[in-house]
Amino acid sequence: xxxxxxxxxxxxxxxxxxxxxxxxxxxxxxxxxxxxxxxxxxxxxxxxxxxxxxxxxxxxxxxxxxxxxxxxxxxxxxxxxxxxxxxxxxxxxxxxxxxxxxxxxxxxxxxxxxxxxxxxxxxxxxxxxxxxxxxxxxxxxxxxxxxxxxxxxxxxxxxxxxxxxxxxxxxxxxxxxxxxxxxxxxxxxxxxxxxxxxxxxxxxxxxxxxxxxxxxxxxxxxxxxxxxxxxxxxxxxxxxxxxxxxxxxxxxxxxxxxxxxxxxxxxxxxxxxxxxxxxxxxxxxxxxxxxxxxxxxxxxxxxxxxxxxxxxxxxxxxxxxxxxxxxxxxxxxxxxxxxxxxxxxxxxxxxxxxxxxxxxxxxxxxxxxxxxxxxxxxxxxxxx
Numbered sequence: 029x030x031x032x033x034x035x036x037x038x039x040x041x042x043x044x045x046x047x048x049x050x051x052x053x054x055x056x057x058x059x060x061x062x063x064x065x066x067x068x069x070x071x072x073x074x075x076x077x078x079x080x081x082x083x084x085x086x087x088x089x090x091x092x093x094x095x096x097x098x099x100x101x102x103x104x105x106x107x108x109x110x111x112x113x114x115x116x117x118x119x120x121x122x123x124x125x126x127x128x129x130x131x132x133x134x135x136x137x138x139x140x141x142x143x144x145x146x147x148x149x150x151x152x153x154x155x156x157x158x159x160x161x162x163x164x165x166x167x168x169x170x171x172x173x174x175x176x177x178x179x180x181x182x183x184x185x186x187x188x189x190x191x192x193x194x195x196x197x198x199x200x201x202x203x204x205x206x207x208x209x210x211x212x213x214x215x216x217x218x219x220x221x222x223x224x225x226x227x228x229x230x231x232x233x234x235x236x237x238x239x240x241x242x243x244x245x246x247x248x249x250x251x252x253x254x255x256x257x258x259x260x261x262x263x264x265x266x267x268x269x270x271x272x273x274x275x276x277x278x279x280x281x282x283x284x285x286x287x288x289x290x291x292x293x294x295x296x297x298x299x300x301x302x303x304x305x306x307x308x309x310x311x312x313x314x315x316x317x318x319x320x321x322x323x324x325x326x327x328x329x330x331x332x333x334x335x336x337x338x339x340x341x342x343x344x345x346x347x348x349x350x351x352x353x354x355x356x357x358x359x360x361x362x363x364x365x366x367x368x369x370x371x372x373x374x375x376x377x378x379x380x381x382x383x384x385x386x387x388x389x390x391x392x393x394x395x396x397x398x399x400x401x402x403x404x405x406x407x408x409x410x411x412x
Contacts, residue, residue, distance in 0.1 A: 029203070031203065031223050032198065033224070033225065035060050035226075036058070036228070037061045037229045037382070038218050038230050039062070040230065040232055040233060040234050041064075041232070041233035041234040043235055043371075044185050045233035045363075045367060045374055045375065047063070048376070049374070050375070051192040051195070052375040053382060058383060061192075061196070061198065062198050064203045064204075071181060071184075073337075077335055078368045080179055081273055081284070084140060084147065085140065085173055086366075086408060087136045087139070088407075089139060090346065092139065096144070105372070110190075113179050113180050114180040115179050116178045118176075118178060118270065119176055119177065119272040120172070120177075121171075121272040121274050124171075124277055125166045125277075126168070137171055145173065146175070148171070150171070161267070161324075161325055163322055181368055205220055206220055208245045210245060210354060214355045215229070215354055215357045229356050230358070231358045232361060235361055236251065238340060251340050253302060254338065255296070256296075256336065257293060259291070259316075259331060259333065260287070260291045260333045261286075261291075262289055262330040263288035263329075265288070269285075281322065294314075296308070299311075304336075305336045306336060340361055341362070343400065347360070347362045347363045349377060349378065349395045350392070351381070358381065358382065373390065376389055377390060
């Protein structure tokens with residue numbers, strides 16, 4: 029590995045955001061792009077530790093529109109990028125067990141339908157008929173979209189990395205950025221343990237670590253890393269092939285098929301912010317107890333694998349796109365648990381911001397960093 033001394037654009041972070049941004053910049057003709065990933069492999073941070081879900085079901089217009097831009101890009105991915113990604117449109121079925129959530133999701137449904145998203149509302153009896161293997165006596169309703177589904181995260185990242193490399197992007201692993209150099213109030217270089225790279229443009233796509241990168245430039249990026257963990261089971265032959273991505277919203281508990289078994293996870297409401305990515309065995313036990321109550325079949329399954337990853341939460345659960353107070357320093361981070369699915373669109377958007385001065389595929393001006401100072405927050409309800 030040879031670290032260049034200069035680059036026109038340096039991207040920090042080799043997950044889906046960095047990889048997609050690198051590819052879309054190169055596709056537009058940008059030259060001398062350097063992508064730096066601190067881990068030994070691309071996509072091993074937040075992207076590689078996510079559940080792989082992609083959905084249209086959100087509660088704000090901007091998030092729905094991000095999905096409307098991003099998910100069709102995933103549908104075309106193999107043709108355009110040359111990499112299969114195992115896109116399974118199994119549908120998301122979000123279970124609702126109380127009136128407050130039902131009222132909100134009925135509002136979400138009207139928003140989504142008004143934007144052309146074909147989400148439907150199912151009553152409790154319809155859901156129980158669809159999922160007879162689950163205990164759903166308390167479920168009053170749910171929302172379902174058949175075009176929501178699952179994608180393999182590693183395939184998406186490596187598809188973009190390889191396609192970007194074919195267009196001349198220099199993508200390096202095992203290179204951690206340790207400092208940012210600012211002279212005359214402008215970004216001038218990134219420093220690493222392997223040396224310094226002079227550059228006029230730095231894109232912070234570091235996910236849960238984006239706040240730390242911001243501190244290096246003296247920029248406050250309000251991103252809080254929060255651990256989430258999940259596990260997969262040994263085969264469960266009674267789970268049907270068309271089993272959807274099921275989310276028990278009130279409990280932040282979810283299930284989807286993974287191979288011949290299930291993947292399941294549940295958010296810990298008492299989790300404290302930090303960068304710990306070790307599995308918490310006490311929470312895993314609580315998660316399994318809750319999961320087995322909903323899905324009694326789990327009592328017959330063994331543990332195949334388990335892991336933890338980090339959400340990159342912002343105060344309003346929306347991402348940050350674009351420029352910062354430091355000229356030449358940009359950010360694309362803070363997706364609060366739904367970044368993987370919006371990665372394709374985000375890379376396109378960032379390429380437009382860098383090369384054209386603003387995003388044209390989708391207006392994301394309301395998601396600028398300055399909204400946190402001015403109080404223009406847009407809160408997402410559908411955070412799982």
